[in-house]
Amino acid sequence: NAGVTQTPKFQVLKTGQSMTLQCAQDMNHNSMYWYRQDPGMGLRLIYYSASEGTTDKGEVPNGYNVSRLNKREFSLRLESAAPSQTSVYFCASSALTGYNSPLHFGNGTRLTVT
Amino acid sequence: QKEVEQNSGPLSVPEGAIASLNCTYSDRGSQSFFWYRQYSGKSPELIMFIYSNGDKEDGRFTAQLNKASQYVSLLIRDSQPSDSATYLCAVDMEYGNKLVFGAGTILRVKS
Numbered sequence: 661n662a663g664v665t666q667t668p669k670f671q672v673l674k675t676g677q678s679m680t681l682q683c684a685q686d687m688n689h690n691s692m693y694w695y696r697q698d699p700g701m702g703l704r705l706i707y708y709s710a711s712e713g714t715t716d717k718g719e720v721p722n723g724y725n726v727s728r729l730n731k732r733e734f735s736l737r738l739e740s741a742a743p744s745q746t747s748v749y750f751c752a753s754s755a756l757t758g759y760n761s762p763l764h765f766g767n768g769t770r771l772t773v774t
Numbered sequence: 775q776k777e778v779e780q781n782s783g784p785l786s787v788p789e790g791a792i793a794s795l796n797c798t799y800s801d802r803g804s805q806s807f808f809w810y811r812q813y814s815g816k817s818p819e820l821i822m823f824i825y826s827n828g829d830k831e832d833g834r835f836t837a838q839l840n841k842a843s844q845y846v847s848l849l850i851r852d853s854q855p856s857d858s859a860t861y862l863c864a865v866d867m868e869y870g871n872k873l874v875f876g877a878g879t880i881l882r883v884k885s
Contacts, residue, residue: 700782702862702875703818750817760806760825760866763873765817 662686666751666766673741673773681736681769683751691754692734693763694726696747703750709734741773777801778865780876789885793850797863797876807846808864809837812878818862853883
């Protein structure tokens, strides 16, 4: 049982380059999320998808786009990377819609933008 | 005031002692409270969650809620070196439409 799988684990980009972070879950969860984690700032929500076919902005959506490809997969795209997007990115899923259901996290992607 | 605040630590306790971690939150209407453990370089993993209807004990871990003072605690009994990690508190806000994480408390258990 893989849980939440993210790829890649590490990535280095130059300013202005684009990339897509992939996330898939095999727990049949309805909701999926993308967070970023920066030192001293905790986890901040970028985008979320309450259910298949819907996506909504979180706290820090600027510079990102998402696609909920199907119930299993939720991708995060950086169209033109900036050094401020250097961070650790976590994908998460939860069984229920809404924030009263525990989150299950993937292993993270460490992104550096130079 | 931050929505969810935690003392960054590090909190150092000897092996076998009780570690007490606290988290304060700003929204009086919060109903769901989560504690995650995060080892260095790893992803957060859920330890416990409680709802506003009461405290919870699971093995060596106890989560306690004080709604009047708006804080939630995590007690770790018989602390082990393997408990050394960052502990993240998360609280739902705005009638369950938002989940806010604290920045975490670093716990170090000395053998």
